Amino acid sequence: MHIHKVRPDISLLSDSLEVPGIGYLPVNAYVLFAAEPVVVDTGLGLSNRDFPEALGGVMDPADVRWIWLTNPDRDHTGGLFRLLAAAPRARVVCTFGTAGLLGCERPIPVDRLYLLNPGQSLDVGDRTLASFRPPLYHNPTTIGFFDDRSDACFSSHCFAGPLPTVELAEASDVSEVDPEDVEAAQLLWATVDSPWVQLVDPVKFAATFQPIRDRNPQLILSAHLPPAPGVTGHMINALCGVAGAAPWIAPDQAAMEFLLTRFD
Numbered sequence: 001m002h003i004h005k006v007r008p009d010i011s012l013l014s015d016s017l018e019v020p021g022i023g024y025l026p027v028n029a030y031v032l033f034a035a036e037p038v039v040v041d042t043g044l045g046l047s048n049r050d051f052p053e054a055l056g057g058v059m060d061p062a063d064v065r066w067i068w069l070t071n072p073d074r075d076h077t078g079g080l081f082r083l084l085a086a087a088p089r090a091r092v093v094c095t096f097g098t099a100g101l102l103g104c105e106r107p108i109p110v111d112r113l114y115l116l117n118p119g120q121s122l123d124v125g126d127r128t129l130a131s132f133r134p135p136l137y138h139n140p141t142t143i144g145f146f147d148d149r150s151d152a153c154f155s156s157h158c159f160a161g162p163l164p165t166v167e168l169a170e171a172s173d174v175s176e177v178d179p180e181d182v183e184a185a186q187l188l189w190a191t192v193d194s195p196w197v198q199l200v201d202p203v204k205f206a207a208t209f210q211p212i213r214d215r216n217p218q219l220i221l222s223a224h225l226p227p228a229p230g231v232t233g234h235m236i237n238a239l240c241g242v243a244g245a246a247p248w249i250a251p252d253q254a255a256m257e258f259l260l261t262r263f264d
Helices: 051-055 080-086 096-102 179-193 195-199 202-207 210-215 232-240 253-263
Strands: 002-007 010-019 023-032 038-040 066-068 091-094 113-115 121-123 128-132 144-147 152-156 219-222
Touching: 002 219, 010 051, 023 219, 051 080, 066 080, 091 096, 096 113, 152 210, 179 195, 179 232, 202 232, 210 232
Parallel strands: 038 066, 066 091, 091 113, 152 219
Antiparallel strands: 002 010, 010 023, 023 038, 121 128, 128 144, 144 152
């Protein structure tokens, strides 16, 4: 994992995962240096990743007070239980559904949980984190938040996009990527990750972005895109156009075997 200082009070732990035939998907975790420090997601669960060790590059894991899980997928929760062991005072912030899904593998002790619904807030000492359901998601338990002090929006899968190289996927700022490539990647990923968008009414779908428009955060921190400062309105306008888009068709076995021959 690579460490980038996004803001004086926000660090990015960037990683990536290759999606054959699509590109490299950024896999981000964040540290919010609030009065009560918050870790947002915990990276991949691969055997060669040690999230607490990577986190140690920016802070002592024992000082973590909150672990905000934007959803229960393994690319968001890979280091969760190691971090819980290394951070004995930390509580896991998530929805009831996320806690339940994680319990299918390994339950989180009830005294380490803090359950939130979209629309509720969490006080972390020097700021309030206002939770919301991002307009684009593939898991109904997804929950992002607005930080009223840093003016950042932590958007989970919303605004995500696979990029053509590892270097771009793990970049410190989305401005390192051509804007047209960013828009194309986001529109592609919306059809890959949220295939239900083909069924929604464009007007109603556009309205789901209104909470972000109203807040107008100056920094979008997606789980799967480099940090994006100053382009919130442009990215919203681009994604509003995905309603009704044709679904992405995944490779079947023949296509996968063809891809494997190319890798060889």
